Amino acid sequence: MDIGIVSYGAYIPRYRIKPEEIGRIWGVDGKGMGKGLMVTQKSVPGVDEDVVTISAEAARYMMARAPGVDPHDIGALYVGSESHPYAVKPTATIVAEAIEATPVMTAADLEFACKAGTAGIQACMGLVASGMIKYGVAIGADTSQGAPGDVLEYSASAGGAAFLIGSKNIIAKINKTLSFTTDTPDFWRREGQPYPLHGGRFTGDPAYFKHVTSAAKMMLKEMGTEPKDYKYAVFHQPNGKFPTRVAGMLGFEDAQIKTGLLTPVIGNTYSGAVPIGLSAVLDKAEPDDRIFVTSYGSGAGSDSFDLTVTDEIKKYQKKNAPTVEKMIENPVYIDYGMYVKFKKMIIMPGG
Structure with missing residues (x-):
């Protein structure tokens, strides 16, 4: 199915x-x-x-x-x-x-x-x-x-x-999804606290980059694909710098992440970041376009997805919203x- x-x-x-x-x-x-x-x-x-x-x-x-x-x-x-x-x-x-x-x-x-x-x-x-x-x-x-x-x-x-x-x-068919998760306390907010705390630079290399690259590499290996096989890529974007850097580390080009990279103009929407980025990609996607997605959540884990846009996108009522x-x-x-x-x-x- x-x-x-x-x-x-x-x-x-x-x-x-x-x-x-x-x-x-x-x-x-x-x-x-x-x-x-x-x-x-x-x-x-x-x-x-x-x-x-x-x-x-x-x-x-x-x-x-x-x-x-x-x-x-x-x-x-x-x-x-x-x-x-x-x-x-x-x-x-x-x-x-x-x-x-x-x-x-x-x-x-x-x-x-x-x-x-x-x-x-x-x-x-x-x-x-x-x-x-x-x-x-x-x-x-x-x-x-x-x-x-x-x-x-x-x-x-x-x-x-x-x-x-x-x-x-x-x-858009989801060909596969997988996750990479560990106990990495890079960012947290205790019950009753109004604002989160974070580990500064620790949130980068041992947290975000480790999990995103690990999940992404697992997906590429599982699917037998390379970055060049995808029209678009969306990575979690706590800022504009991290997803740009991680895309380069994995071998993706700036053109592949441009459509879904929204943090520079709307900021970091946290749980909304990857979903909004994927929405922006689907707004422009055509049949057979391949989309690579990897989210990130502090604590810490990444979910990776491989998607293929179908012919249904042609009759999809995109204009209704x-x-x-x-x-x-x-x-x-x-x-x-x-x-x-x-x-x-x-x-x-x-x-």
């Missing part, structure tokens, strides 16, 4: 803040900081936006592009995020209700740092392949956190994407004061 992506949708808030505006507050060269991270601006959730609203909007776009799919045929819905608004109360059930999919057989919130969304895709694949469900929805979304003045504040942003996984009318490129257009820039208000870093009495 072929398993793959039947539909997808992404959502990115329209508000933006630039590194130089953040640096202005902290007395540092914000523009230089952004240049080092390869981030020119980042998305900011509106005052009334959170992981629930971002996930619901992405899921609605996903369903709008698949008008022939009955929401009641969705048997599983998973939302992967580091920013669930409730510690006890699932995001997934709210989103399922928003797309009129309730009651679903199974719904849950997933956490694995920035790869919770791709973990959801794997879970849905297994349930569809077993025959337990007809369709599954996997969402990766975040309103990511960065402590004031910390380097993370220059990149941590907001956005997400949703994928409908099934075995009929698939627009905005493309990622369209959502990036016409941003609304805000200053640090408005940013603090939108991120609820200060709360009005009684608010």
Whole structure:
């Protein structure tokens, strides 16, 4: 049985803040900081936006592009995020209700740092392949956190994407998926803490690069392929520098990652990073295009996917929802004061 992506949708808030505006507050060269991270601006959730609203909007776009799919045929819905608004109360059930999919057989919130969304895709694949469900929805979304003045504040942003996984009318067949996981404590946030802590440079070589390259090399070996066999490649993008470097380490060209590399213009959407990048690629993909995807989540692990775009993409109702490129257009820039208000870093009495 072929398993793959039947539909997808992404959502990115329209508000933006630039590194130089953040640096202005902290007395540092914000523009230089952004240049080092390869981030020119980042998305900011509106005052009334959170992981629930971002996930619901992405899921609605996903369903709008698949008008022939009955929401009641969705048997599983998973939302992967580091920013669930409730510690006890699932995001997934709210989103399922928003797309009129309730009651679903199974719904849950997933956490694995920035790869919770791709973990959801794997879970849905297994349930569809077993025959337990007809369709599954996997969402990766975040309103990511960065402590004031910390380097993370220059990149941590907001956005997400949703994928409908099934075995009929698939627009992109998932040829294979695999994972590489270890206990590597490079980034964490304890219960009740508002901001994460990180291991600085430790988050690079022994964490991100080890896991991404290990999973990617395993996939290339399993499939008997080389980087040149893929039209597109999407890697987890905590900044613009890491995915560019890891692509080169693996033998991929800049042209292969260009379409899905969005962090330079929207920042690091954490669990949404790879899903939004893959959405941007699917916006432009043609039949028979091969796509290589490897996510990364601190703690630490990477999920790798090999996909082939099918002829179904020709009749897919892509126009029924905005493309990622369209959502990036016409941003609304805000200053640090408005940013603090939108991120609820200060709360009005009684608010």
